[in-house]
Amino acid sequence: MAERLTVAFLGPLGTYSHQAAYDRFGSAVDYHESTTITGVFNAVSARTVHVGVIPQENSIFGSVVETYDALRRPNVGFIRGEVVLEIQHCLLVARGVKRDDIRFIKSHEQALGQCRDFLAQNFPSVALEKAASTAAAAQAVLTSRNSAAICSKLCATVFDGLEVLFEGIQDRNSNFTRFFVLSAAEDGELPPQPIPVPSPTRCLLRLSSGKGNVGPAITQLLVALAMTVSRLDRRPQLDSEVVFHDIYFAELERRDATWPSEIENAIERVRASGGDAHLLGIW
Numbered sequence: 001m002a003e004r005l006t007v008a009f010l011g012p013l014g015t016y017s018h019q020a021a022y023d024r025f026g027s028a029v030d031y032h033e034s035t036t037i038t039g040v041f042n043a044v045s046a047r048t049v050h051v052g053v054i055p056q057e058n059s060i061f062g063s064v065v066e067t068y069d070a071l072r073r074p075n076v077g078f079i080r081g082e083v084v085l086e087i088q089h090c091l092l093v094a095r096g097v098k099r100d101d102i103r104f105i106k107s108h109e110q111a112l113g114q115c116r117d118f119l120a121q122n123f124p125s126v127a128l129e130k131a132a133s134t135a136a137a138a139q140a141v142l143t144s145r146n147s148a149a150i151c152s153k154l155c156a157t158v159f160d161g162l163e164v165l166f167e168g169i170q171d172r173n174s175n176f177t178r179f180f181v182l183s184a185a186e187d188g189e190l191p192p193q194p195i196p197v198p199s200p201t202r203c204l205l206r207l208s209s210g211k212g213n214v215g216p217a218i219t220q221l222l223v224a225l226a227m228t229v230s231r232l233d234r235r236p237q238l239d240s241e242v243v244f245h246d247i248y249f250a251e252l253e254r255r256d257a258t259w260p261s262e263i264e265n266a267i268e269r270v271r272a273s274g275g276d277a278h279l280l281g282i283w
């Protein structure tokens with residue numbers, strides 16, 4: 001019998017990462033909870049699991065910083081796919097806790113960021129506390145009479161003893177988070193997508209100009225790349241000798257069938273210009 005696929009996600013059960021993983025892989029795989037996003041990356045790199053599902057970007061609050069920080073690592077793995085999940089945040093409390101009792105609101109920093117207007121209008125003097133995940137926040141308020149958690153409605157089912165005080169509290173009604181599906185290597189079969197998509201349609205490249213101050217600027221790297229970049233992120237390059245020296249993440253979208261070889265040629269052009277390009281995923 002074929003080995004069952006193992007999938008790591010930011011836990012505990014009830015996180016949006018868990019929902020995204022389930023949307024992609026369903027019930028025919030074994031799920032492994034990690035306590036941090038970095039922990040999901042570690043499980044994939046150590047090959048403790050076959051794949052990890054990692055939040056990458058939210059339509060209200062933007063890039064997931066912990067994910068881009070991990071993508072700076074040399075052997076970070078390979079992005080094999082994506083899942084887009086609609087996010088509707090709720091405010092949950094232990095049963096019986098009233099709005100006026102709330103002194104602390106906990107959640108993942110992304111969820112706190114997506115609900116800034118709601119929090120400023122409704123709870124201007126409440127202390128906001130970062131939690132490892134939305135479901136970890138839900139779990140933490142189970143035994144509290146003065147705290148609330150921002151998380152999904154599902155947490156009221158996962159954790160018995162919680163109730164929903166407010167629903168749909170994010171700053172815009174339309175709210176989506178995109179997740180990456182990451183595996184240690186480019187190969188290895190994954191189950192088919194629930195809804196088939198023509199692939200590959202996207203790729204992610206990591207661009208850098210070396211550790212000193214003589215390398216090409218990002219504009220020169222993009223000229224050498226000579227491909228349409230649909231998204232660009234940057235994070236500090238920690239091993240650089242120069243301060244405020246960044247590493248860039250360029251996402252490209254497919255234009256035609258010759259795409260994979262075009263990417264290889266573009267990587268070669270960037271290297272020939274004195275910079276470095278590393279393929280982080282194609283999906």
Ligand SMILES: O=C(O)C(=O)C[C@]1(C(=O)O)C=C[C@@H](O)C=C1
Pocket residue numbers: 010014015016017018055056058064087108110111132133134135177
């Ligand atoms: O805390 C969770 O539930 C997560 O899965 C993490 C995460 C994120 O990091 O963006 C995922 C989706 C939402 O945007 C809020 C939080």
